[in-house]
Amino acid sequence: MTQALTALIADDEPLLRHHLKSVLGDVWPELDVVASESDGAAALAKIHALQPDVVFLDIRMPGIDGIAVARALKEMEMVPVIVFITAYDEYAVQAFEAHAFDYLLKPLHDKRLIQTCERLKNQVRLCHAGQGQSTAGAIASIERLMQKMQSPMNPWLRWIRASKGDEISLVSVDDVIYLRAEDKYVSVYTCEGEYIIRMPLKELIKQLDPDMFWQIHRATIVRVEAIERVKRDFTGKMFVYLAGGHGKLAVSRNAQGLFKQM
Incomplete structure (x- = not known):
């Protein structure tokens, strides 16, 4: 009989802990949530005592925060698979994407959690088979994440939280071609299609x-990098032509000075 997988939830929001445990019970009934803690110190003690396979870990908690808890796991013989939970933060998301961690954004969305659970099942299976990330590798990744989180933050937006139909997506600004204000929202155009934001x-x-x-x-x-060329029509109006056949955009008279040195 296959040994049941276990998990621990650490978050200082009682409603979030309850919701996460409830949804996990629906989408991954084989996963046994053995503890649910509200602060880092209690979570760390329970992780050492119970040795869970998976830890859902809030970044910001009173006392010892989630990053410090993750760093302290270097003392364990087998480091659990970590899923960080965070409020939307462009810099944090960028750091998580660069390393072997998964993450969940607040407020939690069931569809995203289902995707995370599927990844976790595969990752835990590999770890049990001795093919996953080694303890040393996991610790090294935690250290790199710590350095990234402690370095000076880029003051400019790196990710845009936007909707496409009923889904909420994180769109990297590197993928944005242009943005256009509509009636009550802003359309974000990328190679993957159009997204909507309310800002x-x-x-x-x-x-x-x-x-x-x-x-x-x-x-x-x-x-700027999406601009292929700039041209005036026969009336003297200026347009930018976008690379990749993404059309042309009108340039207002006040903005034409931007292109004097192009």
């Missing part, structure tokens, strides 16, 4: 690197 364009432009994004019209922001 006003005038607030969004303040968070974007001015060397990477130019506001070429009252309702339009374009990624």
Whole structure:
């Protein structure tokens, strides 16, 4: 008989802990949640005592935070698979993407949790078969994550939380071609299609690197690297033509000075 997998949840929000445990029971009934803790010190003690296969770990907790808990796991013979839980933070997400960790964003979305559970099943299976990340490798990844989290933060937006249909996605600003203000929202255009955000364009432009994004019209922001050429039509109106056949965008009279040195 296969030994049941175990998990521990550590988060200072009681409702989130309850919701996460409930959804895990629905989507991964074989996973036994052996403990649910509200602070880092209690979580660390239970992890050492119970040796769970998976730990759902909140980044920000009173006392010892989630990063410190993860770092302390170097003392364990077998490091559990870690899933960080965090409120939306562009820099944190960028760090998680670069390493062998999964993460969940608050508020939790069931579809994302289901995807995480599928990844976890495979990852834990590999670890039990001796093919997963070694303890030394896991510790090294935790140390690299710590260095990334402690380094000076990039002041410019790196990720945009946007919706596409009923789904919420994290769109890297590196994938954005242009943004256009519509009636009550802003459309974000990428090679993968169109996304929607509710932030006003005038607030969004303040968070974007001015060397990477130019506001070429009252309702339009374009990624500079996406511009293939600039041309005037027979009436004298200026347009930017986007690389990859993504069309053209009008340039307002006030913004034409941006292209004097192009």
